[in-house]
Amino acid sequence: xxxxxxxxxxxxxxxxxxxxxxxxxxxxxxxxxxxxxxxxxxxxxxxxxxxxxxxxxxxxxxxxxxxxxxxxxxxxxxxxxxxxxxxxxxxxxxxxxxxxxxxxxxxxxxxxxxxxxxxxxxxxxxxxxxxxxxxxxxxxxxxxxxxxxxxxxxxxxxxxxxxxxxxxxxxxxxxxxxxxxxxxxxxxxxxxxxxxxxxxxxxxxxxxxxxx
Amino acid sequence: xxxxxxxxxxxxxxxxxxxxxxxxxxxxxxxxxxxxxxxxxxxxxxxxxxxxxxxxxxxxxxxxxxxxxxxxxxxxxxxxxxxxxxxxxxxxxxxxxxxxxxxx
Numbered sequence: 001x002x003x004x005x006x007x008x009x010x011x012x013x014x015x016x017x018x019x020x021x022x023x024x025x026x027x028x029x030x031x032x033x034x035x036x037x038x039x040x041x042x043x044x045x046x047x048x049x050x051x052x053x054x055x056x057x058x059x060x061x062x063x064x065x066x067x068x069x070x071x072x073x074x075x076x077x078x079x080x081x082x083x084x085x086x087x088x089x090x091x092x093x094x095x096x097x098x099x100x101x102x103x104x105x106x107x108x109x110x111x112x113x114x115x116x117x118x119x120x121x122x123x124x125x126x127x128x129x130x131x132x133x134x135x136x137x138x139x140x141x142x143x144x145x146x147x148x149x150x151x152x153x154x155x156x157x158x159x160x161x162x163x164x165x166x167x168x169x170x171x172x173x174x175x176x177x178x179x180x181x182x183x184x185x186x187x188x189x190x191x192x193x194x195x196x197x198x199x200x201x202x203x204x205x206x207x208x209x210x211x212x
Numbered sequence: 213x214x215x216x217x218x219x220x221x222x223x224x225x226x227x228x229x230x231x232x233x234x235x236x237x238x239x240x241x242x243x244x245x246x247x248x249x250x251x252x253x254x255x256x257x258x259x260x261x262x263x264x265x266x267x268x269x270x271x272x273x274x275x276x277x278x279x280x281x282x283x284x285x286x287x288x289x290x291x292x293x294x295x296x297x298x299x300x301x302x303x304x305x306x307x308x309x310x311x312x313x314x315x316x
Contacts, residue, residue: 014215018223025230025250034242034306041246044227048253051223054215057260060278064256067282072249072289079293080242083300094237095309101236109229116221138272156276163283170287174294 005054014054021047034080038073045069059135220261228254241300241308245292252285 005013024043031037045068052061139156228251235247256278263274299311 010215014219018219021223022226022230025227025234028243028246028250029230029234029238034240034246037243037246041250044250045253048257051220051257052260055220055260055264057263057275057278060256060260060275060282063279063282064253067286068249068253072286075289075293076242076245079297083297083306095239098237102233104236105229105232108232109225112225112228113222116218116225119221135272135275139276159280163280166287167283167290170290174290177291177294178297 010054013050017047017050017054021051035077038077038080042069042073045073215264217261217265220264221258224254224258224261227251227257239308241296241306241311244308245289245296249285249289252281256281 021044024040024047028037028040028044031040045064049061049064049069052058052064139160231247231250231254233247234250235244238244238247259274259277259281263271266274300306303310
């Protein structure tokens with residue numbers, strides 16, 4: 001399907017991507033300006049995309065670059081630049097409760113890292129997963145004609161459709177949310193214009209009268 | 213490829229912890245959103261790592277779940293950023309602590 005790296009090269013790439021991802025995430029935690037944070041987050045996502053490719057999930061790797069680094073981060077940069085009033089430097093980065101906010105994730109990560117080595121699932125051998133056509137066959141259950149739920153029966157295609165509906169609803173909701181203020185601004189402008197328009201209407205109403 | 217599954221899970225836990233720290237401690241509203249995105253990414257990495265160590269149907273489940281997580285994350289970012297635009301237009305600040313009138 002795609003060329004296999006040698007074990008040593010796989011290890012090297014894994015640790016390279018892991019170190020860069022953690023460094024970018026720490027930079028995101030400490031950066032002052034949101035745009036620097038966005039660039040750090042894009043670095044994390046590109047490294048995660050490389051990790052997915054190493055873990056034999058090329059489709060998710062491509063999707064990570066396309067959707068996360070491409071679409072979501074572009075949207076975030078766009079909104080930051082729309083709303084950037086030069087004020088975001090004045091929002092304090094941390095406050096006093098930040099110590100608790102740091103301690104909770106550290107405790108969580110410590111517990112997870114302590115319990116993980118005893119997890120039985122990690123000791124199993126890595127299975128061979130199929131390529132894209134195998135994934136599509138699982139997802140859409142293309143064993144029979146059309147969408148055959150009985151053949152494999154996990155119902156992934158139904159989730160796929162529901163995901164499409166959620167995305168559509170989100171797009172409509174986002175447009176409505178962001179548009180409402182534009183409408184009120186336009187309404188304010190209309191209200192400011194109203195006396196002038198009324199007088200114009202009156203002139204129009206009176207003009208034919210005068211003409212007659 | 214002989215990547216240790218344990219290191220993948222530890223990396224996912226570290227990234228999740230960093231995302232949680234960002235979402236909990238930063239006060240700028242954009243950093244909150246980015247922390248949530250980072251947590252979602254860490255969970256995706258955990259799913260993909262576990263899909264390498266499980267067999268059969270569980271492997272495919274771990275492989276397919278990130279697709280839906282990415283789709284829902286896109287919807288979440290879309291609506292979240294629209295709400296940020298909505299809030300910041302009326303409030304004129306990016307400080308998450310300023311959005312507290314439901315408390316009062």
